[in-house]
Amino acid sequence: MRRLSRPLTRSSICATALTIALVLFAASTPAERTLMLATTTSVDATGLLDVLADAFKKDSGITLKWIAVGTGAALKQARDGNADVVIVHARKLEDEFIRDGFGVNRRVIARNYFMIVGPPDDPARVAGAPSAAEALGRIRAGGAAFVSRGDKSGTHTRELDLWALAGGKPGTAYLETGQGMAETLRVAAERRAYTLTDTATFYGLRALTGLKPVFENAPELENIYAVIAVDPARVATARYGEAMAFIAFLTSPAGQKLIGEFHGQGGRPLFEPMAANRGVDLVK
Numbered sequence: 001m002r003r004l005s006r007p008l009t010r011s012s013i014c015a016t017a018l019t020i021a022l023v024l025f026a027a028s029t030p031a032e033r034t035l036m037l038a039t040t041t042s043v044d045a046t047g048l049l050d051v052l053a054d055a056f057k058k059d060s061g062i063t064l065k066w067i068a069v070g071t072g073a074a075l076k077q078a079r080d081g082n083a084d085v086v087i088v089h090a091r092k093l094e095d096e097f098i099r100d101g102f103g104v105n106r107r108v109i110a111r112n113y114f115m116i117v118g119p120p121d122d123p124a125r126v127a128g129a130p131s132a133a134e135a136l137g138r139i140r141a142g143g144a145a146f147v148s149r150g151d152k153s154g155t156h157t158r159e160l161d162l163w164a165l166a167g168g169k170p171g172t173a174y175l176e177t178g179q180g181m182a183e184t185l186r187v188a189a190e191r192r193a194y195t196l197t198d199t200a201t202f203y204g205l206r207a208l209t210g211l212k213p214v215f216e217n218a219p220e221l222e223n224i225y226a227v228i229a230v231d232p233a234r235v236a237t238a239r240y241g242e243a244m245a246f247i248a249f250l251t252s253p254a255g256q257k258l259i260g261e262f263h264g265q266g267g268r269p270l271f272e273p274m275a276a277n278r279g280v281d282l283v284k
Contacts, residue, residue, distance in 0.1 A: 035242040037066035038075070038083035040154055041180045042112075043225070044068035046204040046270050048262050052250070055258055060245050070153025070180070078102060078230045085243040089198075089225045090154035102235065103228040109250045110225045110259050110271040114158055115216035117185070117202060118144070118194035126194065126214040133165035135215040140170040145193035149184045150176025154223075159196045162220070185211065198223050200270035224274070227251075251275040 043049050044066065053064040067077060071088040075097045078086050086103070088094055097103045116126060116135055124142035129135035139146055146169075149156045163169045175193070177184045181201040188195040189210035199216075202208070227250055229243035249255045256273035264270045 033060075033062045033242060035062050035064050035085060035239055035246055036083045037064060037085050037087065037246070038073075038077040039066050039068050039087040040071050040074060040089055040225070041068045041182070042089075042198050042200045042204075043087055043271075045180070045182055046200050046262075046264055048200075048259070048271065051258055051262060052255070055254070056246060056249050059249055059254070062242050062245060064246065068180075070149065070151045070156065072152030072157070075102075078228075078235070081235050081237050083230060084239040085227060085229050085246055087225060087227050088154060089223055090157040091224065091226075093152075093154070093157060094226060094228065097228065101233070102231055104231045105244065105247060106226050106228045107247055107251050108224055108226050108274050108277070109256075111274050112199045112223050112225075112271055113216065113218075114155065114196055114198055114221040114223050115202070115213050116194060116196055117188070117211045118214045119192045119210070120212050122212075122214050124194065129215055131165075132162050132215060132218050132220050136162055136166040139194050140166065140168075143170075143173055145173045145175065145191050146170060147184055147188040147191065147193045147195045148174065148176045149181065150178050151180070153181075155181060155196060155198060158221075158223070162196070200264065203266050203268055204264035204270055206265050225271070 039049065045068070049066060056062060056064055069077070071090040071093055074086050074088055075093055077083045079102050094106060098106060116132065118126060124139045124144040126135045126138050129138055148159055177187050181197055182205055184195055185197055185202065185205065185208060189208065192210070227247050229240060229247060230238040232238040232240040256275050259271050260269065260273040262270060
């Protein structure tokens, strides 16, 4: 029999037993299930995601984590393997993401609208324009300042589409912030400029002054939000099961009720639940 180099002591036996107990406990305790979301800024800035994350954790046991950026940046995060699921609102970018094999199981979850906001005295006489393209045309023709996000977000993408219909962007009076919607609105207010915004962010911001809606409620300004799972066949690290659980939660009656009943700081609903409205975004 081989002799031990050191005799066992009571303390060493206890330490060994404790180590074994901790290993067994760790092996028997399930690891925390998490899901990484890359999302457009409006659902985060308004506080909606906090509400949804708490309810989703209670419903599924899965902890939702997220990064809030523009739609273009959110889809890049997913392409780079840094997200398991995305919430976005730019159909052309979404279709490209799916065609390239990165996204699966796209589902519409909500909508609000874009609108053009500007100085309270509306120097470009945008109010009363027959279309969003005409409204932007008046801004360009009047030499008024326009502030753009310039960040390849869903809002920026829609803005560029509208400028194309209007005959092109203005010249020196056009400023790109490269920032999110909240900061872009603040810059527009400071410069007495116009900008395109989603209704949720505009009405959800506290103490924003110097801007008012001047063109809104047009069909071409409909803003559709969709959730898309990252395809594990393309991104091996994607947590597909957790992503599908989140999609099922958002499109469930309970998830849709939370979205529809969520009110911003101004006390008004900011998102309209749309999961039950099939075909609502066939064009946008």
